[in-house]
Amino acid sequence: MTDKGDDDFSNGLDADLADLCRRYGFDRYVLAGFPRADKSGFRDNIIHSNWPTALVNAYSISDAFRSSQLISVLKRQVVPVALSGACFWQDENGRDLADLGGEFARFGYENVLACSLHDAHMNIYVLAVSSGREVLEEAAMASLYYEAVQILDRASGETLLPQGPRDKLTAREIECLRWSAAGKSSEEIAIILSISSHTVISYLKSAMRKLEAVNRMQAVARAYRYRLL
Structure with a gap:
């Protein structure tokens, strides 16, 4: 609202x-x-x-x-x-x-x-x-x-462009995006974080939805713009 x-x-x-x-x-x-x-x-x-x-x-x-x-x-x-x-x-x-x-x-x-x-x-x-x-x-x-x-x-010192996604990303979602930005695959991220690759994919999909991105690359770019990474 x-x-x-x-x-x-x-x-x-x-x-x-x-x-x-x-x-x-x-x-x-x-x-x-x-x-x-x-x-x-x-x-x-x-x-x-x-x-x-x-x-x-x-x-x-x-x-x-x-x-x-x-x-x-x-x-x-x-x-x-x-x-x-x-x-x-x-x-x-x-x-x-x-x-x-x-x-x-x-x-x-x-x-x-x-x-x-x-x-x-x-x-x-x-x-x-x-x-x-x-x-x-x-x-x-x-x-x-x-x-x-x-x-x-006069816009009250506020930016007119969104400064972050409407839904806040979780720590795990940000972590998966950070490793994606480093060039790691879902399987590699899973090993690093000691979770399943299926869970990694789930976190990344959730992050993409919140960032209104169509793929991982765009999600990473938007996360950088919002200074989440």
């Missing part, structure tokens, strides 16, 4: 982003975590947006987010950048990653202003605001960027 304080915080952040858009003449916004090797999908990373549900679904299924021009540009550029709406579904060479031009055109994503943001925990976020309006002048872009930084900074 979500704490009421968390709901208030989340709603406040959403309202701040919506207000930022309105004042600078944009219609749509999305704040998302920067895609990582163990968490690269759009739906996995989205934090707040006012995108239509149908578009969120279509974009998530396409898996274009991590390889998009939007992400490629923000990996190289710190200051805000003006892009066309195609930055969401095309790569940096202008090749279509998915047939989504019609979907985005329906909802008015002609022009995009995007930037990367860091929180106090050094997590990286993507903020992209969109509309059919002309691109902002440089001074206005800088002003919007500064206000976006302030909005993120």
